[in-house]
Amino acid sequence: MLAALSLLLVCQLCGEVLVRWLALPVPGPVAGMLLLFLLLALRRGPDEELRSTSQNLLKHLSLLFVPAGTGILLHLGRVGEQWLALLLSLLVSTVLTLLVTAWVMRLCTRSKP
Amino acid sequence: MTQPIGELWVYLSASPLLGLTVTLLAYQLAHGLYLRSGQHPLANPVLIAVAILASLLWLTGTSYETYFAGAQFVHFLLGPATVALAVPLYTQFRRVRSMLLPISAGLLAGSATAIVSAVLIARLFDADLATQASLAPKSVTTPIAMGIAEKIGGLPSLTAVLVIFTGVLGAIVAGKVFAIARISDPAIRGFSLGVASHGIGTARAFQVDEQTGAFAALAMGLNGLLTALLLPVIAGWLFQ
Numbered sequence: 001m002l003a004a005l006s007l008l009l010v011c012q013l014c015g016e017v018l019v020r021w022l023a024l025p026v027p028g029p030v031a032g033m034l035l036l037f038l039l040l041a042l043r044r045g046p047d048e049e050l051r052s053t054s055q056n057l058l059k060h061l062s063l064l065f066v067p068a069g070t071g072i073l074l075h076l077g078r079v080g081e082q083w084l085a086l087l088l089s090l091l092v093s094t095v096l097t098l099l100v101t102a103w104v105m106r107l108c109t110r111s112k113p
Numbered sequence: 114m115t116q117p118i119g120e121l122w123v124y125l126s127a128s129p130l131l132g133l134t135v136t137l138l139a140y141q142l143a144h145g146l147y148l149r150s151g152q153h154p155l156a157n158p159v160l161i162a163v164a165i166l167a168s169l170l171w172l173t174g175t176s177y178e179t180y181f182a183g184a185q186f187v188h189f190l191l192g193p194a195t196v197a198l199a200v201p202l203y204t205q206f207r208r209v210r211s212m213l214l215p216i217s218a219g220l221l222a223g224s225a226t227a228i229v230s231a232v233l234i235a236r237l238f239d240a241d242l243a244t245q246a247s248l249a250p251k252s253v254t255t256p257i258a259m260g261i262a263e264k265i266g267g268l269p270s271l272t273a274v275l276v277i278f279t280g281v282l283g284a285i286v287a288g289k290v291f292a293i294a295r296i297s298d299p300a301i302r303g304f305s306l307g308v309a310s311h312g313i314g315t316a317r318a319f320q321v322d323e324q325t326g327a328f329a330a331l332a333m334g335l336n337g338l339l340t341a342l343l344l345p346v347i348a349g350w351l352f353q
Contacts, residue, residue: 008193015196025341027257029195030334036199046200054197057190058326061316062159063140064191067184068255069163069277071270073170073177078244078271085238089248090275093231094283095290097252097309101223101332102296105304108215 004053011036126175132183139165152320154285159277159313191255191312198315198330205327208300216304220332223308224339225347227252232351246352247271250340251279254311257337265348280313287314299325307332 015032018024024031040046046054072079079086125131143161150156170180181188202209209216231248240248246267250258255276262272287306296302299322306314307329315333319326 005193008196011196011199012192025345026338027260027341029192029256030337032192032196033199033202033334036196037203040199040203045203051200054200057194057197058201058316058319060140061194061312061319062144062157063137063162064187064194065159065255065277065280065313066136066140066162066166067181067188068273069159070166070170070180070184071177072163072274073167075268075271075274079274082235082238082240082244085235085240086244086248086275088238089231089235089240090251090279090282091286092234093227093248093251094279094309095286096230097223097227098283098287098290098305099294100226101219101305101308102291102294102301104222105212105215105219105301106296106298108218109212109298109301 001049001053004050007050008032008036008054008057011039126173126179129183129186132180133186134183135166135169135180136162136184136187139169154288154317157281157284157313160281163277195254195256195312195334198334201319201323201327202331202334205324205331208324209328209331212300215301216331216335219301219304220308220335220339223305223332224252224336224343227309227336228340228344228347229351242266242352243268244271246348248275249348249351250344251275252309252311253337253340254333257341261341261344264345266352276311277313280310283310283314284317287317300328303328304332308336311336 012029012032014035015030016028019026019028019031139162140158143158143165146161147156147158170177228249231251232245235245235248243266246265247262249265249267250261250272253276255273258272258276259269262269283306287310291302296305303318303325306318311333315326315329318329
């Protein structure tokens with residue numbers, strides 16, 4: 001687990017450095033994900049340790065969003081005043097995004113020979 | 114008797130230990146309720162954990178900054194977890210390669226829809242400009258969205274909250290929406306969830322199966338990239 005966790009952090013670190021150095025508009029962790037992907041392609045797949053460590057980390061992905069979500073406390077005033085606009089915007093836009101993405105993908109899958 | 118307890122509270126409330134511990138406990142409680150409900154989407158563990166923690170902080174008069182001093186250790190793991198998404202992505206890569214056209218077209222359409230519809234609906238209901246700008250990057254994962262919000266005149270900490278609620282809403286409604294629209298391909302379901310609701314949608318998708326999860330992870334990464342490139346441009350004419 002230790003080696004796999006270190007590998008993840010090294011990839012993230014390289015990602016952060018690369019993004020800052022080249023002034024890319026991409027966040028460091030996303031660049032780190034691409035780096036790890038390239039590494040896996042070179043190595044022809046993850047070893048058992050990396051597979052189980054990433055599986056464990058991703059199993060509790062939801063937990064990692066909890067601290068930021070609790071930040072709603074900082075915006076109670078604004079959320080209270082504009083709750084209708086916020087709720088409708090989030091709900092309608094999310095449903096639209098799901099539908100548009102899925103429909104466009106299905107359209108392109110079908111039109112393929 | 115009250116004196117030592119008061120002192121104990123002074124010590125605990127100043128240490129990061131408490132914030133970290135209550136975050137883990139609240140999440141486990143929320144996750145337990147989610148499992149007991151038969152993984153019902155409305156019992157979303159993020160939503161319940163946030164509700165528990167926000168009430169707790171409010172009742173004890175604890176500031177968010179004090180809480181976050183402890184909770185930041187959990188927040189930090191978002192980075193390595195994002196990197197770890199490369200693993201399921203790699204295992205599903207053969208399927209991804211065979212779907213390059215639908216993936217690129219779906220990504221472009223979905224990403225633009227997420228940004229433009231969120232801003233225009235909020236404007237229709239009289240949200241102010243800072244709220245509209247905070248909403249624009251709501252469909253991409255937290256660290257990316259906060260960076261974008263700052264660039265286009267939004268409030269990064271508000272964006273973080275809106276991102277989380279977008280994820281929760283997507284995880285709640287996706288199953289119904291796909292059933293009504295008769296979308297059954299796990300690759301398309303997963304990818305759409307990832308475009309609309311980033312990591313929380315991805316977490317939900319991984320509970321369905323690994324293929325759905327891998328496509329959601331791919332979509333989350335790609336949409337983060339695309340939105341980071343696209344939104345500063347779109348913001349130019351959305352907020353002129």
